[in-house]
Amino acid sequence: MAKPIRLSNGKCWKTQGAALEHFRKMLARYGDNCLVDDHDDHADLIALIERYDTVESDGPPKMGVGISRFERRLNRGAGFTSPGFWILRTDGSITDFSYVSAVRGVPKTxxxxxxxxxxxxxxxxxxxxxxxxxxxxxxxxxxxxxxxxxxxxxxxxxxxxxxxxxxxxxxxxxxxxxxxxxxxxxxxxxxxxxxxxxxxxxxxxxxxxxxxxxxxxxxxxxxxTKRDPNGPPLKTTLVRRPIILQ
Incomplete structure (x- = not known):
């Protein structure tokens, strides 16, 4: 049986997938570098951070001294960019967090x-x-x-x-x-x-x-990047040309 996801602000979803979809749609509603200005969205993210901090016990708590606001920003890594939520704390410090990890409630091994x-x-x-x-x-x-x-x-x-x-x-x-x-x-x-x-x-x-x-x-x-299930069938050959890393 699927385990419901409950947050401290009273929000509850019957499945993990439903909770992930809620926050995915929330992220999509905001543009890059935009403030999360909806009161309900802010409250949901505060409750999600509380859940995150109970899961990720090996690092500093994301809550910190207190949260002033949330923004959507682009996460830039080694060869990739992806949108995500960022925390702006009351002391001026900032950090990112993964809503996926927070919802799943299981830290990475x-x-x-x-x-x-x-x-x-x-x-x-x-x-x-x-x-x-x-x-x-x-x-x-x-x-x-x-x-x-x-x-x-x-x-x-x-x-x-x-x-x-x-x-x-x-x-x-x-x-x-x-x-x-x-x-x-x-x-x-x-x-x-x-x-x-x-x-x-x-x-x-x-x-x-x-x-x-x-x-x-x-x-x-x-x-x-995304394969069309109604597209042409997959071939059996591995590569058309050698791709050499330099």
């Missing part, structure tokens, strides 16, 4: 944090590679064929995807190569902090080691 650190280590290179391939290989209309369906894609419709091995497999193999398959030592990953969008490796040498490990194994392809 160390393995998930390690995966994020690996993704951040190669994020800028993946972005630069995608930009380079569209510049070098796209047609006069700026399109590249999807390596899985042959459908022409413009830059915003495409992403670099790992074929075989998967990115998760590469991450697992790297962890094992470091002798960390049983546990990840303290001091390897950054700890939770204000305005830290995602986990990274503390030591740049580990980031460099993962990039080298990844370069030797990754097989990348251009695919559609």
């Amino acid at each position: 160390l393995s998930e944090e390690f995966y994020d650190a690996c993704r951040n280590a190669i994020g800028p290179e993946l972005l630069a590679t995608k930009q380079r391939y569209f510049k070098e290989f796209s047609d006069v209309e700026g399109r590249l064929p999807c390596d899985l369906t042959d459908m022409p894609l413009i830059y915003s419709e495409a992403e670099l995807s790992h074929a075989v091995p998967s990115f998760g497999k590469i991450v697992a193999d790297f962890k094992a190569s470091q002798g960390w398959d049983a546990s990840i030592p303290l001091g390897v990953l950054t700890q939770s902090a204000d305005a830290q969008i995602s986990t990274s490796f503390i030591d740049p040498a580990i980031s460099a080691a993962f990039r080298t490990f990844h370069h030797a194994r990754a097989v990348l392809r251009i695919v559609a």
Whole structure:
């Protein structure tokens, strides 16, 4: 049976999915850098932060000394941007938070944090590679064929995807190569902090080691960010051209 999601302000949803949809729609109602000025939305986010702070016990509480207001801002990470809610506290400090993590009520495991650190280590290179391939290989209309369906894609419709091995497999193999398959030592990953969008490796040498490990194994392809279920069938070939990370 689905467990209802209850907040301290009395709001309740029958399922986790319904609560996530509520906050997804809330985020979509606001533009980037806009204040969350609806009273009910503000109250829901305050209650959600209270829930978040009971879940994420390994970092500083997001509530801090007190919350003045919320804004929608763009989170900028290693090779990605995504909208999210940000907290502006009464002492002038700011931080981001994940409404998804708050609703789900389960903090990320160390393995998930390690995966994020690996993704951040190669994020800028993946972005630069995608930009380079569209510049070098796209047609006069700026399109590249999807390596899985042959459908022409413009830059915003495409992403670099790992074929075989998967990115998760590469991450697992790297962890094992470091002798960390049983546990990840303290001091390897950054700890939770204000305005830290995602986990990274503390030591740049580990980031460099993962990039080298990844370069030797990754097989990348251009695919559609969102696949049309009524579109052409998937092909069996992995990639149309070698995609080289530089």
